[in-house]
Amino acid sequence: MKNQQIIIDQLPTGKLSAQHYRLQDSDIGHPGPGEILVRTEAFLVAAGSRAGLQGSASYAGAPTTGIVMGGTGVGIVVESSDAGFAPGDKVVCSTGWQRYSMHAANALQKIPAEIDAIHYLGPLGVNGLTAYFGLLKVGQPEAGETVMVSAAAGSVGHLVGQMAKIRGCQVIGIAGQDHKCELLVDQLGFDAAVNYKQGDYRSALKEATPNGVDVYFDNTGGFVLGSALFRLNVNGRIACCGVVSQYDTDAPEPGPKGIPGLLVNKRIRMQGFLVFDYLALYAAARKEISGWLDSGQLTSMVDEVKGIESAPAAFVDLLAGGNVGTRVVLVE
Numbered sequence: 001m002k003n004q005q006i007i008i009d010q011l012p013t014g015k016l017s018a019q020h021y022r023l024q025d026s027d028i029g030h031p032g033p034g035e036i037l038v039r040t041e042a043f044l045v046a047a048g049s050r051a052g053l054q055g056s057a058s059y060a061g062a063p064t065t066g067i068v069m070g071g072t073g074v075g076i077v078v079e080s081s082d083a084g085f086a087p088g089d090k091v092v093c094s095t096g097w098q099r100y101s102m103h104a105a106n107a108l109q110k111i112p113a114e115i116d117a118i119h120y121l122g123p124l125g126v127n128g129l130t131a132y133f134g135l136l137k138v139g140q141p142e143a144g145e146t147v148m149v150s151a152a153a154g155s156v157g158h159l160v161g162q163m164a165k166i167r168g169c170q171v172i173g174i175a176g177q178d179h180k181c182e183l184l185v186d187q188l189g190f191d192a193a194v195n196y197k198q199g200d201y202r203s204a205l206k207e208a209t210p211n212g213v214d215v216y217f218d219n220t221g222g223f224v225l226g227s228a229l230f231r232l233n234v235n236g237r238i239a240c241c242g243v244v245s246q247y248d249t250d251a252p253e254p255g256p257k258g259i260p261g262l263l264v265n266k267r268i269r270m271q272g273f274l275v276f277d278y279l280a281l282y283a284a285a286r287k288e289i290s291g292w293l294d295s296g297q298l299t300s301m302v303d304e305v306k307g308i309e310s311a312p313a314a315f316v317d318l319l320a321g322g323n324v325g326t327r328v329v330l331v332e
Helices: 048-054 117-121 126-139 157-166 178-186 201-208 222-229 261-265 275-295 308-319
Strands: 002-008 021-027 035-045 073-080 090-093 100-104 146-149 170-175 192-195 213-218 232-240 269-272 302-306 326-330
Touching: 002 308, 021 308, 035 090, 035 117, 035 308, 048 308, 073 100, 073 117, 090 117, 117 326, 126 157, 126 213, 126 232, 126 275, 146 157, 157 170, 157 213, 157 275, 170 178, 178 192, 192 201, 201 222, 213 222, 222 232, 302 308, 308 326
Parallel strands: 146 170, 146 213, 170 192, 213 232, 232 269, 302 326
Antiparallel strands: 002 021, 035 073, 035 100, 035 326, 073 090
16 A cells, blocks of 8 residues: 655755655555554644754654654544454544554544544644643633733634633734734634734734733744733733744744843743643543534634645745644645
């Protein structure tokens, strides 16, 4: 059986390009004892993967070439040598960017038949769980407070804002395009959204947050984080999720001004986190998120790209802000 794979051909030293990858065919055999062969239906394209190529994500290991680009996917069991899985079962696992992958049974999670498998790449997957735990466990918003989120139209941000609304908060989104800001307000229920690329950004941010900000969910770092710091109220909280503005560059911005002074004077808590910290709570979180999806309180936006060969260009475009919601590649 032939397998198609996207291989990391070169490690970028500056901006990532599609030329840093290559598409190759390879052979894939039959499962050995306890193994399961999975055919990928779709896989996630996530900004955090760029940190892995940069070597700044310790959990991802050292970046290297000649291997399949990593990533979470959903697929169907083709062959199984484990009694717990049968051909036709839908699963979520670390498929990587490839058509077929082989796994031990403990590396797979079955997807209930009644649930759309793509949800396991969005609200029920790492994006939704990151939004859930970062907001609720780290940010700890209370009803009536103001929550602000950067990269608000992205895979994590668009879920953070909606979850904050569910909790009774005022929600402000920061995005890089006017049409994204309009979408956040008109379709997802944000109270306001600000384009950080507009010339009077700081004034617009101040106008959108007349009562300051109690919780800031940071996906970007850089000057957006710096400007948010000055809008934080006393006892404000910052959940540091990612620094997408710093991933795709060899010249990252210096840290924001006001640290530690603002943190001290306003008693601000600024905390980083990884979704894996909350592994034991995944099932309970998925149950609550599923309820929000079923009730219509939470909308999952999916940005689909077709064809495995399209993945590198789709990744580059995502890093430039080309996506709305969760970007997935459909393997045809």
